[in-house]
Amino acid sequence: MRLFVLGGSGGTGAHLVAQALDAGHRVTALARRPESVPRHARLTVVRGDVLRPGGWRHEVAEHDAVLSCLGGAGRRPTTVYSQGMTGIIAAMRECGVRRLSCLTSAALELSPAAPLGRRLLIGGMVRPLYRHLYADMAEMERIVAAAGDLDWTIVRPPRLTDGALTGDYVTAADRPLPRSRSLSRADLAHYLLGHLDDPQSRRAVIEISRR
Template sequence: MKLTVFGATGGTGRQVVAQAVAAGHDVTVVARDPARVPAADRARVIGGDVLTPGPWQTALAGQDAVLSCLGSTDRGNPTTVYSGGTAAIVAAMREGGVRRLLCLSSAGLEIPPGTPLGRRLVTRFVIQRLYRHGYADMERMERALADVRDIDWTVVRPPMLTDGPLTGVYRTAVNANLAKAGTISRADLAHYLIAQVTDDRTRHAVVEISGGS
């Protein structure tokens, strides 16, 4: 398959690119700093910022799917990288005739019923406050995608990410809260994202995911 990856220089994005290339896919990477994309990934690299019009927009034509691992490391200021970036990607996909989109959000947006009191308090008063700007933009992204019907999108909400190994074992819940979500390795998250490119069951859906244990 022909796959384009955004956010490929982040932890999960690097895993997506490496695993997709290893699986024999034709991978294109859009990166603000192409020098940060390892040459060993053997991917086609296009320089560009998802929030700025550029050659990356026309490069989406002919692709089978787009995988967005966009993120922001700036916790202190508002961001539009999720909502604005995804809107720009969707617009370019329409122009290029690409229908399949997978993008990352966060399980931290919601506190599932039955969450133990201690974890509930930590999520509400520590995690959600610490990441409030990113979460607010993720919510904007999810609301906007909910109205999109001509793109086959899937939003994946992981919990805390680790640098653990690829196991291929994880739990998911489609359009529902996932009970007892813990952590998941970036390698397993990338594995799931790639697998979902051809899975019709998660189109127009929000998926929560966690490690298998």
């Protein structure tokens, strides 16, 4: 496959690019600092900013899928997710690419069956503290869900770690996992790469967690 990866120099994006290349795919990675992305014969690195799609939107052409690993942890108001996704979808439509996968967070929706401590921590502390970030993620999810002409998947991971790739994780479609645990960025990348041909993940919100 030919994959277009946004955020390819970030934590999850770097794992995704490496795993895709190891699997024999061809990858185009958008990065603000191309020098931070290791070189490879099947890798094309494009310098660009997701908020300025004019400089990279034509590069999306002739790819089989677009995967967005954009992320942020700041507490200030942001439009990286929503504005960035608006540009991504416009580029995909212009170039005739239909398959999209992107990341938000499991903290957007908590299962009533989740442990009380987790509900208090996420609902009472984390979401209020990072309210701007989560508001922009939620807006991005609305933008993606409204793109009825695309085959999209929204992936909601829990707290991410720098742990090893295990391949041992669980997922749930269109419902929160009752006991979401942390997940390594390597395992998240493994799912992102592996689910692209899974019809059950298309036009679905997928929660994921280590087992």
